[in-house]
Amino acid sequence: MTYDILLAGVGGQGVLSLAAIIAESAMAEGLKVRQSEVHGMSQRGGGVQAHLRLSDSTIASDLIPSGKADMILSMEPLESLRYLTWLKPDGVVVTAAEPFVNIGNYPEIEALYSTIKKLPKSNIVKTAELAKEAGNIKTENMVLIGAALKYLPLKKETIEKSVHARFAVKDPKLVDINMKALELGANA
Numbered sequence: 081m082t083y084d085i086l087l088a089g090v091g092g093q094g095v096l097s098l099a100a101i102i103a104e105s106a107m108a109e110g111l112k113v114r115q116s117e118v119h120g121m122s123q124r125g126g127g128v129q130a131h132l133r134l135s136d137s138t139i140a141s142d143l144i145p146s147g148k149a150d151m152i153l154s155m156e157p158l159e160s161l162r163y164l165t166w167l168k169p170d171g172v173v174v175t176a177a178e179p180f181v182n183i184g185n186y187p188e189i190e191a192l193y194s195t196i197k198k199l200p201k202s203n204i205v206k207t208a209e210l211a212k213e214a215g216n217i218k219t220e221n222m223v224l225i226g227a228a229l230k231y232l233p234l235k236k237e238t239i240e241k242s243v244h245a246r247f248a249v250k251d252p253k254l255v256d257i258n259m260k261a262l263e264l265g266a267n268a
């Protein structure tokens with residue numbers, strides 16, 4: 081079994097945190113994990129991407145070959161489309177609905193949604209709305225992981241343990257908020 085995820089977004093959105101939670105969960109389930117990340121000009125709103133490869137056998141490279149990603153998991157709709165050449169024909173795109181308008185000629189949002197919806201498998205998630213419902217706008221990436229759960233080869237309980245461990249050391253109140261965000265995403 082191999083499962084390749086290309087994570088994408090803009091600097092500051094938590095792309096690398098998403099990758100870390102999924103990677104920790106995969107390792108907890110005994111899978112091998114390889115990760116590579118490109119930060120770009122992330123401190124200035126530039127693109128960030130991470131290749132995350134999960135397998136039950138040896139993984140030869142950190143990078144996902146073109147056309148082989150099982151999933152594009154994106155914090156931003158335009159960024160999800162930037163990496164379509166990596167997606168398998170039957171791969172899935174799971175993206176946040178909210179744009180991060182960091183360029184003057186940012187495409188019209190409905191045109192982006194239309195393009196994403198034409199893909200064989202896609203899920204556009206209103207992460208900001210659901211994060212607010214969870215109690216903290218900063219939980220958008222947990223909402224996104226929740227929405228991706230049905231496609232990931234990982235148990236929900238393992239992801240929950242990883243989220244719990246990550247936030248319990250920061251502030252126990254954050255555990256409940258992030259767990260609620262994860263659940264809202266899973267139900268989106």
